Amino acid sequence: MTVAIVGVGMTRFGRHDELSGLDLAEQAVREALADAGTAWSDVDLAVGGSNVSGKPDALVSRLGLTGLAFPTVRNGCATGGVALATAADAIRAGRARTAVVVGFDKHERGAFASDPASYGLGAWYGETGLMVTTQYFAMKTRRYLHEHGLSEESLARVSARAFRNGAAHPRAWRRSPLSVEQVLAAAPVNPPLTQYMLCQPSQGAVALVVTGEERAADLAERPVRLAAVSVRTRRYGSFEVFSPSLDPVPRRSPSIDAADSAFRTAGLSPSEVDVAQVQDTDSGSELIHLAETGLCAHGEQEKLLADGQTDAEGALPVNTDGGCLANGEPIGASGLRQVHEVVRQLQGRALGRQVPGAPRVGFTHVYGAPGTSSCAVLTLEGARS
Amino acid sequence: MTTVVDPGLFTSLDPPRLAGSRCRSCGTVTFPVGGSCPRCTLPGPDTVALADAGTVWTWTVQTFPPKPPYVPPAGGFSPYAVGYVDLGDVLVEGHLLVEPGHLRIGLPVRLVLTPVGDGSRSTFAFEATP
Ligand SMILES: [Zn+2]
Numbered sequence: 001m002t003v004a005i006v007g008v009g010m011t012r013f014g015r016h017d018e019l020s021g022l023d024l025a026e027q028a029v030r031e032a033l034a035d036a037g038t039a040w041s042d043v044d045l046a047v048g049g050s051n052v053s054g055k056p057d058a059l060v061s062r063l064g065l066t067g068l069a070f071p072t073v074r075n076g077c078a079t080g081g082v083a084l085a086t087a088a089d090a091i092r093a094g095r096a097r098t099a100v101v102v103g104f105d106k107h108e109r110g111a112f113a114s115d116p117a118s119y120g121l122g123a124w125y126g127e128t129g130l131m132v133t134t135q136y137f138a139m140k141t142r143r144y145l146h147e148h149g150l151s152e153e154s155l156a157r158v159s160a161r162a163f164r165n166g167a168a169h170p171r172a173w174r175r176s177p178l179s180v181e182q183v184l185a186a187a188p189v190n191p192p193l194t195q196y197m198l199c200q201p202s203q204g205a206v207a208l209v210v211t212g213e214e215r216a217a218d219l220a221e222r223p224v225r226l227a228a229v230s231v232r233t234r235r236y237g238s239f240e241v242f243s244p245s246l247d248p249v250p251r252r253s254p255s256i257d258a259a260d261s262a263f264r265t266a267g268l269s270p271s272e273v274d275v276a277q278v279q280d281t282d283s284g285s286e287l288i289h290l291a292e293t294g295l296c297a298h299g300e301q302e303k304l305l306a307d308g309q310t311d312a313e314g315a316l317p318v319n320t321d322g323g324c325l326a327n328g329e330p331i332g333a334s335g336l337r338q339v340h341e342v343v344r345q346l347q348g349r350a351l352g353r354q355v356p357g358a359p360r361v362g363f364t365h366v367y368g369a370p371g372t373s374s375c376a377v378l379t380l381e382g383a384r385s
Numbered sequence: 386m387t388t389v390v391d392p393g394l395f396t397s398l399d400p401p402r403l404a405g406s407r408c409r410s411c412g413t414v415t416f417p418v419g420g421s422c423p424r425c426t427l428p429g430p431d432t433v434a435l436a437d438a439g440t441v442w443t444w445t446v447q448t449f450p451p452k453p454p455y456v457p458p459a460g461g462f463s464p465y466a467v468g469y470v471d472l473g474d475v476l477v478e479g480h481l482l483v484e485p486g487h488l489r490i491g492l493p494v495r496l497v498l499t500p501v502g503d504g505s506r507s508t509f510a511f512e513a514t515p
Contacts, residue, residue, distance in 0.1 A: 113451075113452035115454070116454065122391050122393070122394075123390075123391070123454065124390035124391040124394065124508065126453075126455060127390060127454055127455060127456045127502060128455075128456075128502075128508045129451050129455045129465065129480075130478060130479070130480075131451070131454075131455070132447060132451045132455075135445055135447060135467055138445035139443040139444065139445050139467070139469060140443070142443045142444065142490070143442065143443035143469075143490070146443070146490050187448075188446070188448060189448060189449065190445040190446065190447065190448065191445055191446055191448075191485075193445075236423045237424070244416055244417055244478050245405070245414075245417075245475050245478065246475070246476040247424075247476070248473070248474065248475065248476055
């Protein structure tokens with residue numbers, strides 16, 4: 001059975017000192033329900049995810065004690081993808097008719113702190129200052145630039161485009177455009193990555209209303225079909241965060257597997273994508289993910305960016321809502337933020353920069369510790385197949 | 386006698402050699418010592434001494450103090466370089482005792498011990514081969 005997204009809601013991303021994680025989640029769910037023109041009493045399944053900011057199923061006390069099933073998931077950056085896949089599977093299996101999917105997080109300021117034991121590592125790894133996610137992003141990026149002949153200007157172009165898109169998006173956190181020169185001249189946090197090439201922990205929530213095909217037409221003018229959603233963990237040989245050692249040729253990323261699976265399931269190829277959101281926890285990650293997901297060839301990013309092809313008006317619009325760089329990273333919400341943006345783009349009602357020419361095929365990709373990726377392919381009804 | 390952050394990381398301390406695991410079936414080498422092979426899943430790998438010299442495979446500089454459990458030096462935080470070193474069978478992550486201006490991919494380095502935290506214990510690091 002075809003599964004469709006018929007309503008979307010999201011809070012502003014950034015800092016919400018006065019609101020809790022559950023407050024944000026409630027706001028997003030209410031907006032998604034209103035967008036679909038339906039009510040919580042009509043929902044028979046909710047799936048929620050938050051990495052650190054509360055129990056998603058506690059939302060029932062705010063939204064209504066209707067007795068619905070409410071599984072929760074917690075899969076780091078893949079939380080949104082797993083939540084969406086869980087809801088879609090239940091609808092396909094006939095166990096639910098109308099589902100709400102919600103992801104949220106409220107992280108505090110500053111870099112994420114990590115506990116070695118929870119990653120199966122000895123205490124020495126944290127004590128000696130190796131357990132820092134931004135170090136990993138920087139080292140992976142430096143090697144990737146080296147192997148594929150990409151410049152640090154490309155990293156800055158990713159950030160400049162992200163902030164340009166964020167400036168146009170009313171729900172984004174960073175609303176000020178920055179030039180390539182400003183990004184390059186900023187403080188080097190973990191070289192080659194500067195301050196503006198790394199996203200910050202952030203706060204926000206996103207919700208979707210998902211139904212089977214037969215209800216979709218009643219609830220949305222232009223339902224967006226969830227053509228595929230897939231989740232994969234790493235295989236041996238991928239270059240992952242918090243790795244005391246790596247294979248001498250670490251090339252096998254879970255993003256490759258998740259994207260390949262999503263495109264195969266959807267029966268579409270990466271070249272057919274009209275708008276893409278890929279994980280950009282840092283500028284280097286976006287460059288790497290564009291190629292790993294098949295959206296371009298390794299090394300091709302330099303020219304794509306220099307020519308403006310990843311802008312909303314280009315041949316391959318990327319991170320049109322500003323991505324993690326402009327929105328920050330509320331881990332449980334980021335994956336669904338990407339879906340929110342793609343749904344609105346395909347429906348022709350983007351909140352920020354609208355991709356021109358009636359885009360019909362969208363793609364989302366998240367990737368995170370300890371080596372998990374989730375990808376989705378979304379199409380407008382009647383899309384070429 | 387040298388006190389190290391975790392004796393299990395080493396096969397010997399003088400001279401320092403890192404302890405890794407080598408799979409008895411597929412030969413995959415990992416660090417630190419583990420209970421099974423991450424490539425083919427076979428349990429019970431051999432413990433081996435890793436090469437004590439290699440080349441810088443990638444690197445960065447930690448410019449800001451990490452959050453705990455990081456323990457800053459007694460004299461306060463100062464930026465430090467880290468990277469992966471290609472030891473032939475495996476890439477190992479560690480501190481690089483090289484001025485950032487001299488760091489480059491391919492730089493020959495060798496294994497040494499270096500004090501960390503309050504200075505009472507040492508960890509492994511790599512310095513430029515003279
Ligand atoms: Zn093996």
